[in-house]
Amino acid sequence: MTEEKKNLTISGSGSAPGGCYEDVKINGSGKIQGDIICKSIDINGSGRLSGDAKASSIVISGSGVIERNAIAESLMVNGSCRIDGNVSGERIQVNGRGKFNRDVHGEQVRVSGILTVGGELEAEDVIAEGPLTVGGLCSAEHIEITLSGITSRIKEIGCGTLSVRRRFPSNFIGQIFTGLTRKKLIVESIEGDEIFLEDTEAKVVRGNRVTIGAGCSIGKVTYKTDYKKDEKAIVQSAIKE
Amino acid sequence: MPFNYNKNPRELGPTIEGRDRKKTIYSVTVLCYIGGIQRKDKGGSLVEDELIAKKDLLEITGISYGQLYRWKRKQLIPESWFIRKSTFTGQETFFPKEKMLKRIQAISEMKDTLSLDELAERFSPQSVNKIVLAEHDLLDRNIVSSMTLHVYRKIEPDQQRFQFEDLLALFILDRMLKNGSMNSDEAKDLLGALKAHSHKVYDKNSCLYFVRKMGVPAFLLLAENVDIYFDNGIKVIDKMLLSSCIEALKVLIDRNQAEGPLDRSDQNE
Secondary structure (H helix, E strand, O other): OOOOOOOEEEOOEEEEEEEEOOEEEEOOEEEEEEEEEEEEEEEOOEEEEOOOEEEEEEEEOOEEEEOOOEEEEEEEEOOEEEEOOOEEEEEEEEOOEEEEOOOEEEEEEEEOOEEEEOOOEEEEEEEEOOOEEEEEEEEEEEEEEEEOOOOEEEEEEEEEEEEEEEOOOOOHHHHHHOOOOOOOEEEEEEEEEEEEEOOEEEEEEEEEEEEEOOOOEEEEEEEEEEEEEOOOOEEEEEEEO | OOOOOOOOHHHOOOOHHHHHHHOOOOOOOOOOOOOOOOOHHHOOOOOOOOEEEHHHHHHHHOOOHHHHHHHHHOOOOOHHHOEEEEEOOEEEEEEEHHHHHHHHHHHHHHOOOOOHHHHHHHHOHHHHHHOEEEHHHHHHOOOOOHHHHHHHHHHOOOOOEEEHHHHHHHHHHHHHHHOOOOOHHHHHHHHHHHHHHHHHOOOOOOEEEEEEEOOEEEEEEEOOOOOOOOOOOEEEEEEEEHHHHHHHHHHHHHHHHHHOOOOHHHHHO
């Protein structure tokens, strides 16, 4: 059983069957048919995996499509990537554009590009510096969202600590336009222990310590211990429980 | 017992059969036994439908939103217990009250000694597959009475090692024989149904029905706890939620492993 696993490299254009490999590399345009289990997957051009992908590291630097589930210790998207199944990974980093159509389970999720999750997003830490869209529940111990780019939309947030901050534009022209192109986060409900919000639209916010910063528009806030509201925020009702 | 027996007096269940047939899983107010009815032998398997809003749950138990979501992420609380309903304030999440309170109590008791991952392992429906006991364990640990084991021996005379599904079958058999709803001849049908199918429905919200029509017994195993409707000739003798049986059984096995044989009456507390 000590059969040596082979590397698979597609340079140029080609397709290969799935199976067990050591390192898988696609340098031009490649397609892998079937499930694949390997140590690393590295896509530098365009790659399409038609089955499940299981690897200790997946790096997509060009454009990649995984048509089923992806399981990896670390998943890094530097270009654009679509995954149609569930994604699970300890470290998930999206620097380009990621579109994960179902649930995502991770430990550390970092987004500096655009991430769209169709189902739920569960992790210990979620740090997003670009637009984050989650179709279901976004649940994590710490969530840090810095608003930029286009509007972020999340259906529900459940967390330990949440902070949503606006990004201060570095240049002068940016500062002129902030008033016109304010980025915001739209959520239906937020539940957490410590919540800090800026530029957020939410129907319901429930938490222990809630701080509503500038630019927010909140329907109802319920809090246990602390509540602060910026004068530039709109809160329709705030109730202490 | 964290139960409000008088929550809605109009719903006081007249008989077990009548109540069961009308029951809807998503109803908020179905529940209620008159205080005098002994619930002990039923192990909570009959009264499970009262729901509790998330807000009230947090207030009663004193846990925070963060903890609740953390436990959910670690799968200490099954996804299926999160029941979404629309209310006049928008959408809210409800939980099956009794199961949830028991689970939170269990987690709070154990979280100081075990890590969350170990706890998740313990509550996972799959963890039971490792359990194998021998015959003397069954009696020592008060999982079954010797009478039930005798009935079982008539059907399976040679079995030495008991897997979890056998234990579950025995456990349910024991309950049904003890509460007098079933006689020993019917045990064979019950065991047959459970042995063939129960392992498929561990992790679901499954439910066992025992019905009779014209004195002929039948067992139904439902993978989900849904409403079912029978014709008038059918009488529902007993209904058990497998998930609560599994939990009660696990507690029994675990506790006995930790502390040696205990009195069986402890299991429902």
